Amino acid sequence: MTTLPVPLRGEVALRGLHKSFALEGRSIPILTNFDLTIRGGESLAIVGASGAGKTTLLRILAGLETADTGDILIDGEPAGGLGSACAVIFQEPRLLPWLTVLRNVAFGLEARGTAPATARERAGRYLRLVGLAGFEEAYPRQLSGGMAQRVGIARALTTQPEILLLDEPFGALDAMTKLAMQEELVRIWREENVTMVTVTHDLEEAVFLADRVLVLSRNRTQAPRLIDVSLPRPRERTSSAFVALRQELMAEFGLH
Amino acid sequence: MTYEALPRDFSGLLKPRADRPLILLRPLAILRRLAMRFGALAAFLALWQTASTLGWxxxxxxxxxxxxxxxxxTGLFEGTLAGDMAISLQRAGLAFLAAVGLGIPLGLLMGQLEPIERALDxxxxxxxxxxxxxxxxxxxxxxxLGEMSKVFVIFWATVFPILLATIGGVKExxxxxxxxxxxxxxxQLTVFRRVILPAxxxxxxxxxRLAATTALLLLIAAEMIGARSGLGFQVMNAEYNFQIPLMFAAIVLLALLGLAANALLLGLQRRLCRWNERIV
Structure with missing residues (x-):
């Protein structure tokens, strides 16, 4: 398959977002007059130096933090955050150690008030999707890092979000596992027809996952750059077009 | 599709070691395990018996x-020891339950609400x-001099370990x-019920468990000072009357009571925290 999935759902627009943090009495601006449109069904990666505001942006989208000013519009309608339309996948799996894998996956739905029986039935389906059938009754401490992160992904998918927000999802995994998980994520994204926003500091990961890459600069007078990644899928990490795009991204950070 | 290597046989991964039946071990290995576990205890009892019989x-x-x-x-079946144990259990038990009833809810509240904790600390x-x-x-x-003062002094000493441990647990x-x-x-309620409480x-x-130990300690002290029944009273009383074997019998009962309380709490904890491998 080389065609992109048809975007089923609407777009998310950020308009004139401002966010600053107070540090030792001073106000540190993180985002100033920030605009972005996330297209339905796309995979967007956000890269940038640390302190450039990538994680803050993701947390505002998730509703875990609020912008000082500015609007979030879903299909043109103002919204405080994405709410139940989104699910967050954190760098750490953040599983509840006292729940079995199946019950961890069901937790996201149950937290929203879905009946446990229904939640667990759906959880079982998504556990199979991430390749962890047979691990339903295992406890988190018995899982490897990659397996635990799969459980976290299944938990997010079980809530059937329109947008998956991923905050350096594979940053804590070893190199081999990371590559496998990236391929897995692209497969899931295509199968589930979900919009995906991934914050990462790994430029190769950004090129592999994304349709578009947003480059945030720590210099806030410089407008964020959006780079189109029009490579066919499945993507070859060693193809010349892939390497060229990665180099273009590195040049954004003054690296060669 | 690329997967990281998953173990083929999940059963070994999922089954805790403790579940393996003891019967599968060879008799010699069982003997060695028993010796490792109870050897020191047996040696202590042997030393006690020898010291007494040989007149050391x-x-x-x-x-x-x-x-x-x-x-x-004889104390249990003809004397008052059974009754003493019952009244002691009642005192310590009532105080412990009251301490749990106050300490855990208050601790859960104080652990979550910073202003209340600061005001009460x-x-x-x-x-x-x-x-x-x-x-x-x-x-x-x-x-x-009745039951109330004894129960209250035990309650006073046991409520603090429970309260402070609960506050600490919630804050951690x-x-x-x-x-x-x-x-x-x-x-808020779901976060409390599904995350904060189990954690x-x-x-x-x-x-x-700390409170249970403290409860028995205070029980004995309170019964030695101002009681006419109970195991603590019996220890003192037997000594006054130079019924030394009876005194030791009461002490042994107290020790067994402590062991039983600890085992009970440990069993409950294992049931509630099956996910946690390391409970000692």
């Missing part, structure tokens, strides 16, 4: 284990540092887990 310590002061066992038997620290035994005379003046809950639950739209249980049990 006067048998009048240190009666042999056989004499103590006999005194325990100074007075709690003052109360905690004031020995319950030093306050016993006051409790006697307030509640009389990983904020990342709380944030995760919130990101799924969990409300605090191991810490609460540390407090409960």
């Amino acid at each position: 310590v006067s048998p009048a002061i240190l009666p042999g284990i056989d004499k103590v066992a006999a005194a325990l038997w 100074p007075i709690l620290q003052l109360f905690r540092q004031t020995s319950a035994l030093a306050l016993y005379p006051i409790f006697i003046l307030l509640f009389g 809950v990983d904020p990342k887990l709380v944030e995760m639950a919130r990101s799924y739209g969990a409300n 605090s249980i191991p810490a609460i049990f540390v407090g409960l």
